[in-house]
Amino acid sequence: EDQVTQSPEALRLQEGESSSLNCSYTVSGLRGLFWYRQDPGKGPEFLFTLYSAGEEKEKERLKATLTKKESFLHITAPKPEDSATYLCAVQAGQGGKLIFGQGTELSVKP
Amino acid sequence: DAGVTQSPTHLIKTRGQQVTLRCSPKSGHDTVSWYQQALGQGPQFIFQYYEEEERQRGNFPDRFSGHQFPNYSSELNVNALLLGDSALYLCASSLFLSNQPQHFGDGTRLSIL
Numbered sequence: 001e002d003q004v005t006q007s008p009e010a011l012r013l014q015e016g017e018s019s020s021l022n023c024s025y026t027v028s029g030l031r032g033l034f035w036y037r038q039d040p041g042k043g044p045e046f047l048f049t050l051y052s053a054g055e056e057k058e059k060e061r062l063k064a065t066l067t068k069k070e071s072f073l074h075i076t077a078p079k080p081e082d083s084a085t086y087l088c089a090v091q092a093g094q095g096g097k098l099i100f101g102q103g104t105e106l107s108v109k110p
Numbered sequence: 111d112a113g114v115t116q117s118p119t120h121l122i123k124t125r126g127q128q129v130t131l132r133c134s135p136k137s138g139h140d141t142v143s144w145y146q147q148a149l150g151q152g153p154q155f156i157f158q159y160y161e162e163e164e165r166q167r168g169n170f171p172d173r174f175s176g177h178q179f180p181n182y183s184s185e186l187n188v189n190a191l192l193l194g195d196s197a198l199y200l201c202a203s204s205l206f207l208s209n210q211p212q213h214f215g216d217g218t219r220l221s222i223l
Contacts, residue, residue, distance in 0.1 A: 004152075032209040043114070043200050043214035044153070051209070087152055091209060095166040096143060098202075098212060100152030 002027040006088050006101035013078055013108050021073040021104045023088030033071050034098065035064050036087040044087055047073075078108045112137060114203050114215035122221045123191050131186045131218045135203030141165075142184040143212060144176060145200040153200055159184055160206045188220075196222045 005024045013019055025033070032051050036044035048057040050066035057064045061082065063074040073086060085105045089098040115134045123129050135142050141160045145153035155168035159178035178184045182203075188195055198219050202212035 006152075034211055036214075041216070041219075043216045046211045046213060049209075049211050089152075096141065096158050096204060096207060096212070097155040097166055097168060098143075098145075098153070099155070100145075102150075102152045 002090070002092055002099050004088060004090055004099050004101040006086075006104050008104060009102065010105045011107070013075075013106070015079055015108055015110050016077045018074070018076045018078070020075070021086055021088075021106070023071040023073070023101055024069060025071070025088075025090050025099075026069075027090050027092035027099070029093045031091045031093075033066055034089045034091070035071070035073055036089065038085045038087055038103070047086075075106070078106075080108050080110050082106065083108045114201055114213055116199075116201050116215035116218050118218060119216070120219045120221075122223060124223050125191055125193060127191050128187065128189045129191060129220060131188075131199050131201075131220070132183070133185070133201030133203075133215060134183045135201075136213050139203035139205060139213070140182055141204045141206045142178060142182065143202045143204070144184070144186045145202065146170075147198040147200055147217070149197075156186070165206075191222050193222050196220060 035047040038044045048064040085103045089100045143158040144156040147153040157167040162178045173189045198217040200217045204212040
C-alpha cells in the first residue's frame, strides 16, 4: 500500500536555528514528490516538485532534496514567518491523486 | 490571474442533512480534485474529475458524490451527514495526467452538529 510518513510531527526552533524535516515514502512508480506549506485556516501552498532521486530545489531559506526512499526539507536560518505546517505528498502510478503525509508543524520563535 | 476559489468558506449542518460545496479551478486548468482534511491530519483524496467524469476515487463511501461542469468548475455533494464528516474540504486544480503541481483553494470548513 502506498504510504507517506513525515517526521517530526512538530518542531520548535529558535530564529536562526537551522533544521530538517523528513518525508519517507513507499509507493510504486513515483511520478513526483511535492512539498506544500499550509498556514492556519488556509489551503496548501505549493513550494517544490521533485521528480527523481538526486534532484534538489531551493527557494529562499528552503531546500528540498530527494532520494529513492525519502525527501528532506532543509530550513536554513529560519524566521518567525516560516512558522506553518509543511506537507509532503507523492503522486504515483496512473491517475492524479496525491497521497499526503500528516504534516510537520513548524514553530519558529524570535 | 485568479487562483482556485471555493464557496462557502464555512458551513454548519446537522446530522442527516445534505451539503453541496463549490469550486472554480485556476485559469487554464481542466481537472479538479477534492480532498478531506481532518484537524491535525494531511488531506485525504476523495475523487478527481476531468471532462465531466469521475476519473479516480479514493476510499470514501457513496455518500460522497461530485459533478464537473463544462466550464471546469465542480461541486462536491455529501448526503446523510455524519459527525465524522466535520473537516476542511479542499479543492485542487491541475492539468489532466500532468505531474505538474496541483493548486489548492482555501477550502470549506464544514461543521456537523
